[in-house]
Amino acid sequence: KNQVEQSPQSLIILEGKNCTLQCNYTVSPFSNLRWYKQDTGRGPVSLTIMTFSENTKSNGRYTATLDADTKQSSLHITASQLSDSASYICVVSVFVAGNMLTFGGGTRLMVKP
Amino acid sequence: SQTIHQWPATLVQPVGSPLSLECTVEGTSNPNLYWYRQAAGRGLQLLFYSVGIGQISSEVPQNLSASRPQDRQFILSSKKLLLSDSGFYLCAWTSGGYEQYFGPGTRLTVT
Numbered sequence: 001k002n003q004v005e006q007s008p009q010s011l012i013i014l015e016g017k018n019c020t021l022q023c024n025y026t027v028s029p030f031s032n033l034r035w036y037k038q039d040t041g042r043g044p045v046s047l048t049i050m051t052f053s054e055n056t057k058s059n060g061r062y063t064a065t066l067d068a069d070t071k072q073s074s075l076h077i078t079a080s081q082l083s084d085s086a087s088y089i090c091v092v093s094v095f096v097a098g099n100m101l102t103f104g105g106g107t108r109l110m111v112k113p
Numbered sequence: 114s115q116t117i118h119q120w121p122a123t124l125v126q127p128v129g130s131p132l133s134l135e136c137t138v139e140g141t142s143n144p145n146l147y148w149y150r151q152a153a154g155r156g157l158q159l160l161f162y163s164v165g166i167g168q169i170s171s172e173v174p175q176n177l178s179a180s181r182p183q184d185r186q187f188i189l190s191s192k193k194l195l196l197s198d199s200g201f202y203l204c205a206w207t208s209g210g211y212e213q214y215f216g217p218g219t220r221l222t223v224t
Contacts (some may be wrong), residue, residue, distance in 0.1 A: 034213075041218070042217060043203050043205075043217050044157075045215070046212060046213075100159070100162075101159070101213060103156040103157040103158075104156060106156060
């Protein structure tokens with residue numbers, strides 16, 4: 001069964017600190033892995049997309065890593081800001097027609113001043 | 114540029130009433146379209162997807178149905194809402210590439 005597990009479920013950090021969110025998946029056949037940011041009551045917005053051959057990708061203060069052998073990914077947030085408070089969702093795409101996605105449950109991040 | 118619209122933004126409906134949520138996409142043609150539901154504090158669950166007009170695939174048997182009357186229009190419906198239908202409904206599209214773009218969502222509360 002295709003699954004995406006994220007940890008921790010929730011996280012509180014102080015503004016300016018760094019943090020790392022984890023994602024483990026058992027999805028086959030693997031196509032790509034995405035990290036989305038979802039503000040409360042809004043639709044998810046893509047941060048990074050990585051294919052099998054990519055092991056790191058950055059988007060500003062967000063850096064995602066992918067280890068396709070161990071089927072693990074991480075999202076590192078540097079110098080956190082209050083606006084980083086949101087849910088971060090790891091999503092793995094299956095390599096089939098229709099671009100099917102398997103969603104993790106998300107990590108709810110709260111950045112406090 | 115591409116834009117995705119959903120309406121209404123919020124909806125409160127009594128149990129047993131009908132439902133119609135609409136999603137439209139601008140700036141692209143022949144997109145794949147998706148309906149997701151997100152229960153409070155939970156991950157997104159794929160409900161339906163469509164690869165073309167009139168082509169609907171259901172992922173989860175339930176009280177809902179979907180239709181795609183036009184290339185860039187996707188409608189989520191129910192004849193009789195249940196309490197368990199409450200949630201945040203998201204429409205998304207993709208057009209051949211990896212990226213999947215989400216709409217702003219509709220918050221449905223069934224009372």
